[in-house]
Amino acid sequence: xxxxxxxxxxxxxxxxxxxxxxxxxxxxxxxxxxxxxxxxxxxxxxxxxxxxxxxxxxxxxxxxxxxxxxxxxxxxxxxxxxxxxxxxxxxxxxxxxxx
Amino acid sequence: xxxxxxxxxxxxxxxxxxxxxxxxxxxxxxxxxxxxxxxxxxxxxxxxxxxxxxxxxxxxxxxxxxxxxxxxxxxxxxxxxxxxxxxxxxxxxxxxxxxxxxxxxxxxxxxxxxxxxxxxxxxxxxxxxxxxxxxxxxxxxxxxxxxxxxxxxxxxxxxxxxxxxxxxxxxxxxxxxxxxxxxxxxxxxxxxxxxxxxxxxxxxxxxxxxxxxxxxxxxxxxxxxxxxxxxxxxxxxxxxxxxxxxxxxxxxxxxxxxxxxxxxxxxxxxxxxxxxxxxxxxxxxxxxxxxxxxxxxxxxxxxxxxxxxxxxxxxxxxxxxxxxxxxxxxxxxxxxxxxxxxxxxxxxxxxxxxxxxxxxxxxxxxxxxxxxxxxxxxxxxxxxxxxxxxxxxxxxxxxxxxxxxxxxxxxxxxxxxxxxxxxxxxxxxxxxxxxxxxxxxxxxxxxxxxxxxxxxxxxxxxxxxxxxxxxxxxxxxxxxxxxxxxxxxxxxxxxxxxxxxxxxxxxxxxxxxxxxxxxxxxxxxxxxxxxxxxxxxxxxxxxxxxxxxxxxxxxxxxxxxxxxxxxxxxxxxxxxxxxxxxxxxxxxxxxxxxxxxxxxxxxxxxxxxxxxxxxxxxxxxxxxxxxxxxxxxxxxxxxxxxxxxxx
Numbered sequence: 001x002x003x004x005x006x007x008x009x010x011x012x013x014x015x016x017x018x019x020x021x022x023x024x025x026x027x028x029x030x031x032x033x034x035x036x037x038x039x040x041x042x043x044x045x046x047x048x049x050x051x052x053x054x055x056x057x058x059x060x061x062x063x064x065x066x067x068x069x070x071x072x073x074x075x076x077x078x079x080x081x082x083x084x085x086x087x088x089x090x091x092x093x094x095x096x097x098x099x
Numbered sequence: 100x101x102x103x104x105x106x107x108x109x110x111x112x113x114x115x116x117x118x119x120x121x122x123x124x125x126x127x128x129x130x131x132x133x134x135x136x137x138x139x140x141x142x143x144x145x146x147x148x149x150x151x152x153x154x155x156x157x158x159x160x161x162x163x164x165x166x167x168x169x170x171x172x173x174x175x176x177x178x179x180x181x182x183x184x185x186x187x188x189x190x191x192x193x194x195x196x197x198x199x200x201x202x203x204x205x206x207x208x209x210x211x212x213x214x215x216x217x218x219x220x221x222x223x224x225x226x227x228x229x230x231x232x233x234x235x236x237x238x239x240x241x242x243x244x245x246x247x248x249x250x251x252x253x254x255x256x257x258x259x260x261x262x263x264x265x266x267x268x269x270x271x272x273x274x275x276x277x278x279x280x281x282x283x284x285x286x287x288x289x290x291x292x293x294x295x296x297x298x299x300x301x302x303x304x305x306x307x308x309x310x311x312x313x314x315x316x317x318x319x320x321x322x323x324x325x326x327x328x329x330x331x332x333x334x335x336x337x338x339x340x341x342x343x344x345x346x347x348x349x350x351x352x353x354x355x356x357x358x359x360x361x362x363x364x365x366x367x368x369x370x371x372x373x374x375x376x377x378x379x380x381x382x383x384x385x386x387x388x389x390x391x392x393x394x395x396x397x398x399x400x401x402x403x404x405x406x407x408x409x410x411x412x413x414x415x416x417x418x419x420x421x422x423x424x425x426x427x428x429x430x431x432x433x434x435x436x437x438x439x440x441x442x443x444x445x446x447x448x449x450x451x452x453x454x455x456x457x458x459x460x461x462x463x464x465x466x467x468x469x470x471x472x473x474x475x476x477x478x479x480x481x482x483x484x485x486x487x488x489x490x491x492x493x494x495x496x497x498x499x500x501x502x503x504x505x506x507x508x509x510x511x512x513x514x515x516x517x518x519x520x521x522x523x524x525x526x527x528x529x530x531x532x533x534x535x536x537x538x539x540x541x542x543x544x545x546x547x548x549x550x551x552x553x554x555x556x557x558x559x560x561x562x563x564x565x566x567x568x569x570x571x572x573x574x575x576x577x578x579x580x581x582x583x584x585x586x587x588x589x590x591x592x593x594x595x596x597x598x599x600x601x602x603x604x605x606x607x608x609x610x611x612x613x614x615x616x617x618x619x620x621x622x623x624x625x626x627x628x629x630x631x632x633x634x635x636x637x638x639x640x641x642x643x644x645x646x647x648x649x650x651x652x653x654x655x656x657x658x659x660x661x662x663x664x665x666x667x668x669x670x671x672x673x674x675x676x677x678x679x680x681x682x683x684x685x686x687x688x689x690x691x692x693x694x695x696x697x698x699x700x701x702x703x704x705x706x707x708x709x710x711x712x713x714x715x716x717x718x719x720x721x722x723x724x725x726x727x728x729x730x731x732x733x734x735x736x737x738x739x740x741x742x743x744x745x746x
Contacts, residue, residue, distance in 0.1 A: 018730060022726055022730070023723070025723075030722075091721075091723070092720075092722075094722075095720030095721070
């Protein structure tokens with residue numbers, strides 16, 4: 001199968017994730033969209049690795065996964081604590097710093 | 100001997116310091132202390148005078164340097180004194196008349212609860228005036244000059260509870276500032292031209308022709324401006340009439356005998372500068388001639404006895420300035436007239452004060468009349484002063500004024516004739532207005548009015564034992580007041596003849612220089628003319644005021660009379676030109692400030708504020724809008740990178 005198709009899939013997933021980040025308000029959904037974008041990047045890395053015949057892309061994909069795991073831990077903790085404090089998971093409500 | 104000079108100034112200065120800081124415990128003895136210290140100064144002056152007489156004429160100048168005031172590289176100001184014949188004359192006049200007026204004030208201010216302060220100010224004045232005439236450089240002279248200005252301000256406004264006195268003090272101070280500006284500019288010009296402002300080097304350089312005539316003319320005109328301010332000459336004359344709001348001893352000492360003559364001193368002291376600047380000299384004579392007529396005309400129309408005398412002072416100083424502008428033919432006569440004027444005008448003012456003292460502080464001559472029987476001493480002393488000022492043959496004014504008129508004719512050419520004619524006309528008007536004062540005050544029927552009611556008590560000088568609604572009981576003043584009047588009357592009678600025959604001109608010659616003027620008219624002709632116009636003035640005044648009853652309310656009078664009553668519209672002129680002009684100027688400056696300067700500043704602030712207000716809308720608090728800008732930015736960066744690659 002042509003590896004370019006994987007790239008198309010990666011672009012499609014990234015676009016879906018980005019659109020989700022831009023239009024959704026629920027923090028959990030936003031978070032999942034971010035994950036979607038990260039994984040689209042991972043897919044692109046792996047596809048490029050395959051296309052170019054070296055392992056650099058795969059190594060970076062592992063790094064990304066580690067970072068994503070750490071981010072999930074921190075991010076979910078923040079979301080949970082915000083939800084407890086404000087009884088809402090909407091990102092629009094968290095605008096205390098606005099003038 | 101040299102060391103005594105500083106003591107001359109120090110004695111009254113000590114008096115001022117003690118009296119002004121000593122507090123109420125000195126209330127009982129303050130006036131004695133002040134008088135004593137003024138007298139001490141007079142005695143020191145006499146000692147120095149005796150010492151000076153013992154030396155040869157060219158060796159009479161004493162110097163004393165106390166210390167260097169401002170030592171800077173290339174600029175040195177010393178506290179140093181110079182006592183020569185000219186300063187000596189002034190020292191004796193200031194301390195002598197000053198002491199007499201201190202004595203007079205003891206009686207005059209007896210009921211004033213602020214008498215101690217009054218004597219403190221008087222002492223301060225004497226100290227500053229002595230500093231002025233004893234300084235050996237222009238900067239120290241300027242110090243004294245400002246000092247007498249301050250003392251004059253404080254004393255004019257001594258009854259500060261009267262709004263008119265407070266205003267008059269402010270007016271005198273402001274008008275004097277204009278003149279003072281001239282003096283400071285003159286000193287700066289001297290420094291840039293000669294590199295120094297000590298009398299010796301500056302005057303030697305001016306006499307030696309070290310500076311261009313243009314520069315010397317500029318310096319001389321600035322000095323003249325200063326003299327105009329201090330000596331109430333046209334165009335800075337407007338303050339003197341109002342200065343009569345001060346207590347009468349102040350009018351006698353400061354605004355008749357001494358301070359107002361400081362301008363004449365300045366011109367005579369700077370003789371070498373003026374000699375080298377003939378154009379400036381011409382301006383000086385014109386100022387003098389205009390002022391002597393101006394003051395005389397104002398003096399004719401005033402019903403307030405002190406203001407009539409103030410007009411007369413202005414006019415007599417006009418004579419002195421005229422003489423000082425004539426150059427070496429006039430300097431000595433200017434000073435001679437200054438001294439004789441110091442005697443008779445101080446005497447006249449003290450007489451006026453004595454009259455007011457006896458008349459519940461009434462100053463309107465239309466409410467006097469027939470006082471000669473009630474105040475014989477005042478009448479006689481005032482009368483002698485009157486004869487002296489109109490130049491009655493044999494009295495002091497005759498000798499000094501006659502000399503000035505002769506010198507004016509001797510100026511030569513058309514100018515000489517014009518100046519001489521002005522001086523003669525002035526002599527006639529002087530005789531007229533002084534006779535008017537004399538007749539309205541001491542002769543004729545009584546026109547006394549009841550004392551003003553307490554509602555208007557603000558206009559009554561404190562210390563007046565006035566009983567509302569009663570006619571005044573004119574009485575002779577106490578001895579402390581009549582004694583100085585008698586002594587001054589003696590001076591008014593004898594000073595002129597004494598100076599004439601004791602060689603006053605020769606005494607001053609080493610300082611001021613002297614040349615005999617060559618008058619187109621013989622001395623006898625001038626003298627005859629002077630006496631004739633004087634008798635003419637007296638005669639006209641007698642016909643107008645002596646033969647007919649004086650109306651208690653001033654008649655409307657001719658256009659000139661009405662203008663003269665308003666000081667020949669000087670205040671109106673100042674108001675229209677300077678006050679209104681200044682107001683317009685400031686208003687337009689304020690407008691420019693508001694619209695242009697503030698406009699730029701406020702406009703910048705408003706545009707920055709508007710811009711940031713718009714920019715602030717980007718920060719809307721929605722995370723996704725930030726995300727959009729991040730995505731957009733990233734997209735633009737990537738597109739740009741790719742584009743660069745492609746190119």
